[in-house]
Amino acid sequence: MKPSELEAGWFPAGLQNYVLPKTAGRVVIADNDIALWRGEDGQIRAWENRCPHRGMRLSYGIVRGNTLTCLYHGWSYDGAGACAGIPAHPELTPPKTIRAKAYRAADSGGFIWVANPGETTAAPSIDGDWVPNRSVHIDLAPTSLNELAEGIGAELVSKITDHAAIVRVPEVKGKVLLAFLDMKEHGAMIHTSVPASASENVAIAVSKLSTRLRQVFKASSAA
Amino acid sequence: MKLFDYVLSGNCYKIRLLLDFLELSHEKQAVDFFPGREHKSDAFLQINPLGQIPVLEDDGAYIRDAQAILVHLASRYDPTGTWWPVNDPSQLGRVAQWLAFADSITSTASAARLHDVLGYDLDVAQARAGAHKLFRVLDDHLANQELQGFNWIAGSRPTVADIACFPYVALAGDGGIELFYYPAIQRWIRRFVNLPRFKLMPGINIFD
Ligand SMILES: N[C@@H](CCC(=O)N[C@@H](CS)C(=O)NCC(=O)O)C(=O)O
Ligand code: FES
Numbered sequence: 001m002k003p004s005e006l007e008a009g010w011f012p013a014g015l016q017n018y019v020l021p022k023t024a025g026r027v028v029i030a031d032n033d034i035a036l037w038r039g040e041d042g043q044i045r046a047w048e049n050r051c052p053h054r055g056m057r058l059s060y061g062i063v064r065g066n067t068l069t070c071l072y073h074g075w076s077y078d079g080a081g082a083c084a085g086i087p088a089h090p091e092l093t094p095p096k097t098i099r100a101k102a103y104r105a106a107d108s109g110g111f112i113w114v115a116n117p118g119e120t121t122a123a124p125s126i127d128g129d130w131v132p133n134r135s136v137h138i139d140l141a142p143t144s145l146n147e148l149a150e151g152i153g154a155e156l157v158s159k160i161t162d163h164a165a166i167v168r169v170p171e172v173k174g175k176v177l178l179a180f181l182d183m184k185e186h187g188a189m190i191h192t193s194v195p196a197s198a199s200e201n202v203a204i205a206v207s208k209l210s211t212r213l214r215q216v217f218k219a220s221s222a223a
Numbered sequence: 224m225k226l227f228d229y230v231l232s233g234n235c236y237k238i239r240l241l242l243d244f245l246e247l248s249h250e251k252q253a254v255d256f257f258p259g260r261e262h263k264s265d266a267f268l269q270i271n272p273l274g275q276i277p278v279l280e281d282d283g284a285y286i287r288d289a290q291a292i293l294v295h296l297a298s299r300y301d302p303t304g305t306w307w308p309v310n311d312p313s314q315l316g317r318v319a320q321w322l323a324f325a326d327s328i329t330s331t332a333s334a335a336r337l338h339d340v341l342g343y344d345l346d347v348a349q350a351r352a353g354a355h356k357l358f359r360v361l362d363d364h365l366a367n368q369e370l371q372g373f374n375w376i377a378g379s380r381p382t383v384a385d386i387a388c389f390p391y392v393a394l395a396g397d398g399g400i401e402l403f404y405y406p407a408i409q410r411w412i413r414r415f416v417n418l419p420r421f422k423l424m425p426g427i428n429i430f431d
Contacts, residue, residue, distance in 0.1 A: 018406045023413065026403040059403075134366055137359070137404035186401065203370045211363050 004032050004048050004101065006116050010123055012164050012179035012191050013114040015132035016107050019044060024068060026059035028183040029114060034103065035059040036112060039066030039079055046105035046114040047081060052098050068100075109177050110193030111164070124160045129196035130177055134207040139219035141180060141188035148180050148190070151216040152209050172205045174198060188217065224249040227270065227278040229256040233333055233390030234289040235277040236424045240386050241296050241306065243420045257341055290322040293383040305380050318377050318384045325387035328357055332391040335398025347399070354400050358408060361388065366407035374414055381418060389415050393427045 011029050013036060019025045024037035026049060033049040035058035043066075049057045056072035063069075067084055069076040074087040075094075081102040083094035104115040106123035110130040113123045142148040145165050149156050154167035157175060164179035177193040190210050194203055226242070228235045228251045242249055254276050255261040263274045271278045271287045278285055279292045281299075286292050297307035308314045331353035337343040338350065364376070376384045393412050395402055402409060415421065 015406065017410070020410075020413070025409065028403070133370070135406045137362075186404070189404070200371060204367055207363075207366055207370055214359065 006030065006032055006103070006114070008116070008119065009121070009161055010104075010106075010113045010115045010119065012161075012181055013046065013105075013112045014181075014189070015135050015191055015193070016044075016110050016112055017132045018112065018135065022063045024059050024061050024063055026057065027114070027181075028186050030182060031184045033057070034114065035061065035068075036105070036114075037061065037063055037068050039063060039068075041066050041079070043079065044105045044107055044112050045079060045081075046103040046112075047077075048101035048103075050101075051075060052083065052100060058100065109160075111177070111179060111191060124164070126160060126166075126177065130193040131196050131198075131203075133176075133192040133194045133203055134190075134210045135192075136190045136210045136213060137187060138190060138214050138217040139187045140217045141182035141184075142217055145178075145180075148178065148213075151213050152176075152178065154178065169206065169209065171209065172198075172202045174202055176206055187219075225280040226251050227254050227267075227276055227280070228252065229254050229262075229276055230425065232256060232276055233336075233394055233424070234275075234329060236390045237289045237386050238277050238279065238292050238296070239424075240389070240421070241293055241383065243422055244306070244386075244418070245296065245300050246420070247296070247300055290325060290383070290387050293322070293386055297383050306383050306386075308377075308380075308382060314377055314382075318382050321376050321384035322387050324357065324361070325384070325391075328354070328388060328391045331357060332395045332398055332400055335400060336391070336394055337398075339398050351398065351400055354395060354398070355404075358392070358395070358400070358402075358405050361392070362405040362407045365411050369407060369410070374411070376411075381415070385411075385415060390424065390427075394424075 006029055013027045019036045019038050021038045021042050022040050024035055027034050027036055035047050035049040037045050049059050051058055051070040053075050056070050060071040061068045066079045067076045076085045077100050078084045081100040083098035086094055104119050106113045108124055109126035110132040149167050154169045157166045157168050159165045167176055167178045169176050179191045181189045190213050192206055192210050194206055226238055262276050268274055270285055277289055278287045286295050294307050304310050331350050334345055335347050335350040338345050338347040373379050375381045
């Protein structure tokens with residue numbers, strides 16, 4: 001089994017609306033497969049994407065209330081990752097040792113952020129009100145934030161992590177929260193948020209600019 | 224009205240979806256597509272010389288091609304005129320454009336699934352690459368629709384274009400095509416499965 005440890009720090013795992021309340025989704029961070037989900041409480045959770053029973057992807061799971069139920073044999077897990085029920089043994093109180101491995105997860109700046117369980121720093125706090133704008137899949141991860149900002153014709157205003165920054169985009173005369181997530185063999189994702197005050201035209205312009213990054217970070221084999 | 228149907232066919236599923244959405248009474252005749260290859264039998268070639276399903280028999284006439292059948296059913300039996308928006312000519316070209324797009328999804332994403340699930344001998348890498356190209360186009364389109372407040376391919380209401388694109392996008396995982404690359408497509412799939420009278424097809428796991 002691969003070690004499921006992330007590098008230190010917080011990773012931009014997706015836009016906040018990638019995982020709506022009462023749903024689960026999948027994300028890959030470097031080569032770690034992670035299930036993201038929200039209960040009806042709206043809280044974002046990030047777990048290793050393997051059911052402790054037989055390894056089914058938990059991102060296929062079904063959310064009821066604030067528990068996640070594995071699609072395969074129906075084991076369910078509470079919001080903290082502890083096994084809360086095993087349908088084949090309804091009378092059994094599941095042993096405390098059966099737990100999904102939980103990462104840290106937080107919402108901020110219109111993004112979902114994920115870090116190792118032992119991460120000691122707080123999740124990035126980002127000034128102002130931001131709304132999720134666009135996620136775009138690209139073939140190859142940028143090697144740096146600078147390269148990414150250049151690709152979108154933007155200048156760095158302030159760096160948030162090694163993978164996220166507030167940038168100024170001259171084309172829309174405004175600020176954008178720009179991030180990338182390296183998914184290694186799966187390529188990479190670009191995520192953007194725009195200020196809550198941005199107009200629809202600006203939101204669409206930023207989305208279209210991000211789409212263009214596919215040409216910049218293109219696999220050499222791709223047409 | 225009779226649908227020549229195969230349960231595991233995404234193209235037949237398109238027709239079953241619209242029949243359910245419009246609550247149309249009909250008969251289904253199962254075609255032994257796999258392993259029987261009944262769609263290539265002499266009897267079936269009389270019905271569709273292309274040897275493909277689905278085919279719809281309505282008023283004694285046979286109509287083939289899933290997209291054509293959707294247009295037929297919606298223009299004839301949808302009292303609201305929204306699934307194929309005949310009363311809005313400015314929309315029809317747009318809807319037709321995505322119907323054609325849906326058939327390209329069949330020849331890429333569905334081909335990859337036939338390779339992985341039924342062991343068809345074909346170039347799966349090429350099929351997957353073709354599907355990803357199309358899914359990028361669809362994801363871009365749906366994301367920009369959302370930013371303008373539109374939930375569906377052609378605007379604020381679902382049309383036959385959404386139905387035609389849905390099955391092989393939702394089933395793409397069976398062909399080794401990762402849907403988590405496409406967040407806007409994933410949100411659209413969730414909206415689709417929440418439509419009234421929607422029924423799941425075997426093999427579609429929401430999600431990825
Ligand atoms: N353009 C047709 C394609 C239909 C199609 O490919 N159907 C498959 C089953 S899902 C089939 O019959 N394949 C057999 C063949 O093409 O020989 C449609 O949209 O209905
Ligand atoms: S693998 Fe999850 S319940 Fe069995």
